Amino acid sequence: AQTVTQSQPEMSVQEAETVTLSCTYDTSENNYYLFWYKQPPSRQMILVIRQEAYKQQNATENRFSVNFQKAAKSFSLKISDSQLGDTAMYFCAFMKLNDYKLSFGAGTTVTVRA
Amino acid sequence: EAGVVQSPRYKIIEKKQPVAFWCNPISGHNTLYWYLQNLGQGPELLIRYENEEAVDDSQLPKDRFSAERLKGVDSTLKIQPAELGDSAVYLCASSSSGLKQFFGPGTRLTVL
Secondary structure (H helix, E strand, O other), rough: OOOOOOOOOOOEEEOOEEEEEEEEOOOOOEEEEEEEEEOOOOOOOOEEEEOOOOOOOOOEEEEEEEEEOOOOOOEEEEEEEOOOHHHHHEEEEEEEEOOOOOOOOEEEEEEEOO | OOOOEEEEOOEEEEEOOOEEEEEEOOOOOOOOEEEEEOOOOOOEEEEEEEEEEEOOOOOOOOOOOEEOOHHHEEEEEOOOOOOHHHHHEEEEEEOOOOOOOOOOEEEEEEEE
């Protein structure tokens, strides 16, 4: 079974600044996908960014970027130019190739301060 | 495009009572998922459907939980009888490719 660990229960960041969320995972698979999901207080999970393990290039989506270190099994999320609307819980998730089952970490609560 | 619809949004019941949750996925999405999210934790998969077939129900506690997806569209998740430990948020998700899952707003269940 795959385990996903998010070691930071809470993070706080000033508006317009940058925050980095950590995620590590454990797997024996070589091909897989990694995701960051955002869950605001409304509870609706929203996909933020996806990384394919076979791609060396780190994924970026506007203000969101990842640092994928396959050998270290590390997958951090950087939020640049933080906005108040970024306040939410962020979950790191793992999916084996062709499995379509997401395994989530425990989440990191991000609070953006005005 | 309408998103994943779930109802009810909130449900409060007494233990030993039955409860049912309903999910309508995004139109055209063949894959439907039910997740359980305990407070302060990430979601855990309960069951995955491909059309009307349950292809992964290994995490579903079958003694009290059941699910169905008749006609391969909307789905119902049932708990009978509910226990105090079932208090959680029940999330439904759907996808067409598997790589991008779209989640509904969830149903928050409180068992007293």
